[in-house]
Amino acid sequence: MTEIAETDVPFLPRGVRVHHCAVRKGWYLLAPERAVKMDQIAHAILSATDGDRDFCGIVDKLAVDFNAPKDRIAQDARKFLTDLVNRRMVEIRP
């Protein structure tokens, strides 16, 4: 698996969507045969993954929103998104 580059645009493909479950009072990432409970950080990363922002843009937004250092955010977001790419729940547009 190649690393996600700064200018890559990650996006949720059709059939993968963020869903708020009113019964469980939480956010879920729904995908084929999978429902992944999202914590606050996961939800923030995927909310910033809007199909327009490139990876760099996602990191910039999160760094501002969370008032946190960019390198640390980039590390976390890259790990999280790469895992979802490997599970075919996120796709990348160069």
Added chain:
Amino acid sequence: MNQPVAMKQALSAVPIPMAMLAELTHRCPLKCPYCSNPLELAKAKEELSTEEWIDVFRQAAKLGVLHVHLSGGEPASRRDLEVLTSGAREAGLYTNLITSGVGLTERRFADLVERGLDHVQLSIQGTDAATADRIGGYKRGFDQKMKVAEWVKASGVPLTVNAVMHRQNLGYLAETVDLAVRLGARRLEVANTQYHGWAYRNRFALMPTPEQVKRGGEIVAEARERLKGVLVIDYVTPDHLATYPKPCMGGWARVGLCVTPRGTVLPCHAAETITSLTFESVRDKPLAQIWARGTAFTAYRGTDWMPDPCGSCDRQTKDWGGCRCQAFAWNGDAATVDPACSKAPNHAEMRAAAEAEAAQATDDFEYRTM
């Protein structure tokens, strides 16, 4: 007054289901000899109506169900599949169509896509037309599936290829992986046949050899590594050759439920084989009530029902005691250990029976019929 507290605790112990298998119909043009439907199939006139199904979808979503699997039989045999798909989607459910592809047309499929279908699971019986059509008992089925896969790929809707494996096609597992990649699937489910109902009847023609299973595991391990980010592969070792039983349904009445064409609510699609249980229908009671308090659901929910070896096993919340249907079939009592577990007293007997079945020379099927 202790009672309200006790009742509150009992209710709060009821888990929230994640998924519902909606068996819209038992009608199907194919005749797969391992069909997971019961031997006694529901007739068209017994099926829940459009309105009844949509009401079930709404009740399921309210209960916390996230995924609905629109299945059958062949769900496309229902003329109202499009309306049902909209109904499920509008209820807030993630909609998965489990289909053989037969009965879909390009126009019908485009309509389903328009209505928000989330995912398609397409079954394949083999990797070439002759084999696939012989196993499915339906001519030109394979060609139709290849067409459907193209429509799905073009639509962008994620595709899972579902390949039920057994002795007569497990030797083509590598080709099955290649076919799934060629069809543009995001996932491949390598489903080893579960030997209930029709499959049990055909076990002499279906049971794989231990060598085939071992080779199958190696092929999957290699393909998973090679196809990371291309194809996700689900694979579960056949029961009798595993050391521990599979956590059937993720635990009885814990994460999923099934509604049959007649509206009967089951903790697992094969649960009706446990003839000691009584099942209830959405025609008589609310879904939430059946899920929470139906006797078939409470019978084996959690771990309290477990006798030893499960009762004292540190894997009890990993395996959940394995498969209740298999325990009933082998032991005559569903509240016993699944013989697939190496700790079961009759595990060796089960394995020996499977190996004897695998050594049979017959390739002939008793096809599923209505």
